[in-house]
Amino acid sequence: MNEQQKNRFSAALQRLAGDTDLLCCMASMVVSDAHEVLGKLTHAVDQGDTAATAVTAHQLKGMLSTFETDSPVIELQELIETARRGDHASMQQQFRLLEPRLTDLLDEISALQEYA
Template identity: 50%
Template structure:
C-alpha cells in the first residue's frame, strides 16, 4: 500500500505542477482561435486529469476537443469559459492531495 501512496503522490505532484502551464497554453490557443492547438491541448489536459477524475469537469474536455476538431472556435471559447473554474478547482484539489499521501 505504501507504494500506491507514493505513486499517487508522485502523480499528483506532476499533474499539479504541469497543469497550470497547460491551462495557460489552452487559454492562449483559444484566444487566437487556433483550433488544432485547442484540440491537442484539451486532449492532453483530459489525459492528465483523468487519473484523478473522469466525470465533470474532465468529461467536458471531450466536448472542447470535439468543437475544436470541427473548427468551431466560438464554441470552444464558450466551453473553456464554462469549464475553467471547475478545472482550476480540480487542479487545486490535486495539488492539496500531495502532502496528504506522503
C-alpha cells in the same frame, strides 16, 4: 490524505488499488505541468486556434484522467470535439464555462501533494 480527499478521489483510488501514496505521488508529478498546460490551453482558446486547442485539451485530459474521469474531464472531450469541428465561438464559450472547474480540480489535486 484526509477523509474528504479520499471521498473526492475515491474512483481514482479504486483504479490505483487504494494506494493513497501513489495517488499523492502522481499529484506531485502532474500538478505543475497541468497548470502550464492549462495556461497554454487558455492562450489557444483566446487566439481562436482550434488545432492547438484540440491538442492541448487532449494533453490536459490525459493528465487529469488519473484523478477524475467525470466532470470536468468529460467536458474537455467535448471541447476537443468542438475544436476539431472548427467551431470557434462554441469552443470559446465552452471553455469559459469549463475553466473554473478545471482550476478547482487542479487545486484539489495540488492539495494532495502535501501527502507525497
